[in-house]
Amino acid sequence: MSDNSTTSTTAESSQPHERSRTGEDAPLVRAVNVLKSFHGNEVLKGIDLDVHRGEVVCLLGPSGSGKTTFLRCINQLEAIDGGRIWVDGDLVGYREEGGHLHHLTDKQVAAQRRDIGMVFQRFNLFPHMTALQNVMEAPVQVRGVDKKKARARALELLEQVGLGDKPDSYPAQLSGGQQQRVAIARALAMDPKLMLFDEPTSALDPELVGEVLLVMRELAKQGMTMIVVTHEMGFARDVADHVVFMDGGVVVEEGKPKDVISNPQHERTRTFLKRMRTEDDEARADAASTGTTTTTADV
Amino acid sequence: MTDTTTDRPGVIDARPVRHPGRWVALAVILVLVAMLVTSFLTNERWNFPKALEIMRQTPVLEGLWKGTIIGTVGSMVIGIVGGIIIAVLRLSENPILRGVSFVYTWFFRGIPRLVLLAMIGSGVGFLYNRLDFGVPFGQQLASLMGLSSDFTFFTLNVNQFSSTLLAGIIGLGLSEAAYMAEIARAGILSVDKGQAEAASALGMNRGQAMRRIVLPQAMRVIVPPTGNETIAMVKDTSLLSAIPVITELYYQTSAIGNRTLLIMPAFVAVTAWYLIVGSVLMVGQYFLEKRFGRGFGTPSNKRFARPAGAGGA
Numbered sequence: 277m278s279d280n281s282t283t284s285t286t287a288e289s290s291q292p293h294e295r296s297r298t299g300e301d302a303p304l305v306r307a308v309n310v311l312k313s314f315h316g317n318e319v320l321k322g323i324d325l326d327v328h329r330g331e332v333v334c335l336l337g338p339s340g341s342g343k344t345t346f347l348r349c350i351n352q353l354e355a356i357d358g359g360r361i362w363v364d365g366d367l368v369g370y371r372e373e374g375g376h377l378h379h380l381t382d383k384q385v386a387a388q389r390r391d392i393g394m395v396f397q398r399f400n401l402f403p404h405m406t407a408l409q410n411v412m413e414a415p416v417q418v419r420g421v422d423k424k425k426a427r428a429r430a431l432e433l434l435e436q437v438g439l440g441d442k443p444d445s446y447p448a449q450l451s452g453g454q455q456q457r458v459a460i461a462r463a464l465a466m467d468p469k470l471m472l473f474d475e476p477t478s479a480l481d482p483e484l485v486g487e488v489l490l491v492m493r494e495l496a497k498q499g500m501t502m503i504v505v506t507h508e509m510g511f512a513r514d515v516a517d518h519v520v521f522m523d524g525g526v527v528v529e530e531g532k533p534k535d536v537i538s539n540p541q542h543e544r545t546r547t548f549l550k551r552m553r554t555e556d557d558e559a560r561a562d563a564a565s566t567g568t569t570t571t572t573a574d575v
Numbered sequence: 576m577t578d579t580t581t582d583r584p585g586v587i588d589a590r591p592v593r594h595p596g597r598w599v600a601l602a603v604i605l606v607l608v609a610m611l612v613t614s615f616l617t618n619e620r621w622n623f624p625k626a627l628e629i630m631r632q633t634p635v636l637e638g639l640w641k642g643t644i645i646g647t648v649g650s651m652v653i654g655i656v657g658g659i660i661i662a663v664l665r666l667s668e669n670p671i672l673r674g675v676s677f678v679y680t681w682f683f684r685g686i687p688r689l690v691l692l693a694m695i696g697s698g699v700g701f702l703y704n705r706l707d708f709g710v711p712f713g714q715q716l717a718s719l720m721g722l723s724s725d726f727t728f729f730t731l732n733v734n735q736f737s738s739t740l741l742a743g744i745i746g747l748g749l750s751e752a753a754y755m756a757e758i759a760r761a762g763i764l765s766v767d768k769g770q771a772e773a774a775s776a777l778g779m780n781r782g783q784a785m786r787r788i789v790l791p792q793a794m795r796v797i798v799p800p801t802g803n804e805t806i807a808m809v810k811d812t813s814l815l816s817a818i819p820v821i822t823e824l825y826y827q828t829s830a831i832g833n834r835t836l837l838i839m840p841a842f843v844a845v846t847a848w849y850l851i852v853g854s855v856l857m858v859g860q861y862f863l864e865k866r867f868g869r870g871f872g873t874p875s876n877k878r879f880a881r882p883a884g885a886g887g888a
Contacts, residue, residue: 382780390778400773403870404791414777446870
């Protein structure tokens, strides 16, 4: 969409902001004053966020803080009630014409989602397809890629996530960590310019967390733009360029990971981080007492 | 091997629990079966040889093939396709389509098949003895404006059509679609919401997500009750005689029975045929269930325990 699509929104949104441009230094994702309620319950109370190309942003915060909802708003799994989100200069979910917002059609929404990869907490692999078919499905059906080419690319991606030997396994035959890695490969198959991760390791057994985080670290190293909702403090500290701490539907604190995680300014951030740390310690103590090695939390 | 040491418990060799009740039940059933078989052999009115003969009569075989088998296949195809379409409409976001689907189900589930078929057979032909396909209200428009053409492209003689097997198949199929719609709806709703979400996150539109992701998984839930419906339909094809279509298994066998006064052998013959067709269908259902159970820990891959929360399903 063109630049002029955002001009008149400045007046409507609560904070004046620069027009989003599609230039190299413009943020890939720009969210301004995002509002969302479920049945009168305000979940997002005005979220602002800029994510630049190649950046890894971690969203931290207690459950119910709205971080997952915010992530889902970016690729329109939830519709926002107020504010604006732009991805790569395009207004998400609407087009602006004659000073009015118009809902996008089903087809246009699908087209916007194509370039945004999403990884779910519960993997959501297609259980009736093999790992290879899961990865091939969207390129063939959505982009119309030739089956042979899609297959070759899918095998390459499975190799990249360390599952080159399991193309013909059904999801039910894979461990949680393996399933989540297939899910990452499936999202990458659409060559997204942005990857969203919704608590990708929360449903995993502790000893399987490491293999998924490793794949995500590799991805970050390759320069993928990523927004990650996570409770893995170690990952946030090492990999994120920017961390955002959310609570009660607002951004409480944000900045460099070493500032926010190691030296939080707000009481709420401090309490949350302290609790996370204690849990980490307990997990480590548990692992030590049962004699298993652990790769949790601080991989 | 350490198993041989006596201080640690080894292989379990426990006596099974006794089930004397089972043996008593078996004895009782065996006696009853023996009595029944004796009656088959000694009561000549059963007349099994005649029953076998009736089963092989040409009109009976023709009735079995046309009315029962083609009738079942045809009406189930219409019923399944129609039912899935109606279920998808019922779950659509468009309130008009939802309403259409509801009214359809309400109507066709509400009237007995016998009445529906009788109505198609005689009533429709009486009300509309020909169907003209053309521009809506074309004839009225033409007579209003005095045009020579009445915008009719072709005409169907309803009276000739309404008493054919095809009309009966359409009638049974329309009725079946109402029941299949409920089955398909349950199947679609049984698929985890995360599946449609994952599909749309990949950029699939609603139709693609339904066709490629949701329906194939819904089939796992849809197939068993559909097998049930199919076997019920085999029996309901006997209602075709209400159209009246008489190339149908029950009509033909009972006609022979009445004509030759071999009433009971005719019943035996028709029962045997229905049981045979039903058994074949049960075998087919088994393979269909296996096919649509792919990836769901079917017996073919029980080497793998299904991990908790696998695939979000």
